[in-house]
Amino acid sequence: MDLHDPDQPVLITDLHDPDQPVMIAGPAVAPDVAVVSLRRLHGRVDAAGELARVRRSYRGPLLVEPFSARDLPAVVTHADGVVVGGAWMQDFQLLRAVARTGLPVVVQRATAATLEEWLSAAEYCVAEGNRDVVLCETGTRTHLPHATIDLELVREAGRRRPVFVDVSAAPDLAVAALSAGARGLFLGEDAEPALVAEVRAKAALLGPLVRDDEPETIPDARAAIDRIDAALATLLERRAELAATVQRLKPVGGFAGRDPRREREIVEAMARRAPRLGEDRLARIMAAVIEAGLEASEERDLRIQPLANRS
Numbered sequence: 001m002d003l004h005d006p007d008q009p010v011l012i013t014d015l016h017d018p019d020q021p022v023m024i025a026g027p028a029v030a031p032d033v034a035v036v037s038l039r040r041l042h043g044r045v046d047a048a049g050e051l052a053r054v055r056r057s058y059r060g061p062l063l064v065e066p067f068s069a070r071d072l073p074a075v076v077t078h079a080d081g082v083v084v085g086g087a088w089m090q091d092f093q094l095l096r097a098v099a100r101t102g103l104p105v106v107v108q109r110a111t112a113a114t115l116e117e118w119l120s121a122a123e124y125c126v127a128e129g130n131r132d133v134v135l136c137e138t139g140t141r142t143h144l145p146h147a148t149i150d151l152e153l154v155r156e157a158g159r160r161r162p163v164f165v166d167v168s169a170a171p172d173l174a175v176a177a178l179s180a181g182a183r184g185l186f187l188g189e190d191a192e193p194a195l196v197a198e199v200r201a202k203a204a205l206l207g208p209l210v211r212d213d214e215p216e217t218i219p220d221a222r223a224a225i226d227r228i229d230a231a232l233a234t235l236l237e238r239r240a241e242l243a244a245t246v247q248r249l250k251p252v253g254g255f256a257g258r259d260p261r262r263e264r265e266i267v268e269a270m271a272r273r274a275p276r277l278g279e280d281r282l283a284r285i286m287a288a289v290i291e292a293g294l295e296a297s298e299e300r301d302l303r304i305q306p307l308a309n310r311s
């Protein structure tokens, strides 16, 4: 079986910032990549008309799931990639026709398909000369009312090809999917903007912490650092908010109420987790962090007080 290097860039994963997982949702919420399913409309609409309508308000990268091969000319005109739905995964005629469009292909796993069946569906596309093939896990039928995402399968498949995971039925598993190696998350065509924002924030914060990066080049190591810094910025912002809360609750807040003993305890506890940095260096880092937090909190109080004094 011709399995290409999963790290080799493919067009779909290049459509966005390669350091962040691709967020895929309906066009209305301005995701990284939008998805429209003509299958959901049961072939009742004219594909060309429907996609032209979508394109009037959305110009970003677009994946389309055709209802049948008849939709493909319209898909080629309007879309940047084609989704082969799980129910169609073993329709080899369709897979071939989709692959021959030359557009990147996302192959969803049928609910009962094994890893090998899923990979061989992707191989049908590769055999047509299309190497931009990404897998998408959509879950297995179990005792739950919705399909259950198989994270072990995602991990295995991800070693062979880039994998997206459809977390629309269980968005709280987004981070678990990333830790299993998912490169993108399907949030559903009807996902609310708030959900997309929440999953994106969680992925930015926790994604880098659960991913096993072993970069070997400067750009890869820098990209991994950027991911860590994104998480660090989110944590620093949250820490500053909490420190401001302490200032409001303390009898004497701000620089005037600084507590060297508490600061030493913070540094000692952190040094146990960060032996490479050690206490001295961490003391310098945390002094800067704490002072920045106090400064931000006093600045905010200055902005609020004049308003309060008016009453």
Ligand SMILES: O=C(O)C(=O)C[C@]1(C(=O)O)C=C[C@@H](O)C=C1
Residues within 6 Å of the ligand: 243, 246, 247, 250, 257, 258, 259, 260, 262, 263, 266, 290, 293, 294
């Ligand atoms: O714990 C406190 O008393 C705080 O005010 C918070 C905090 C911090 O940012 O962690 C800030 C200043 C103090 O010197 C110690 C700790």
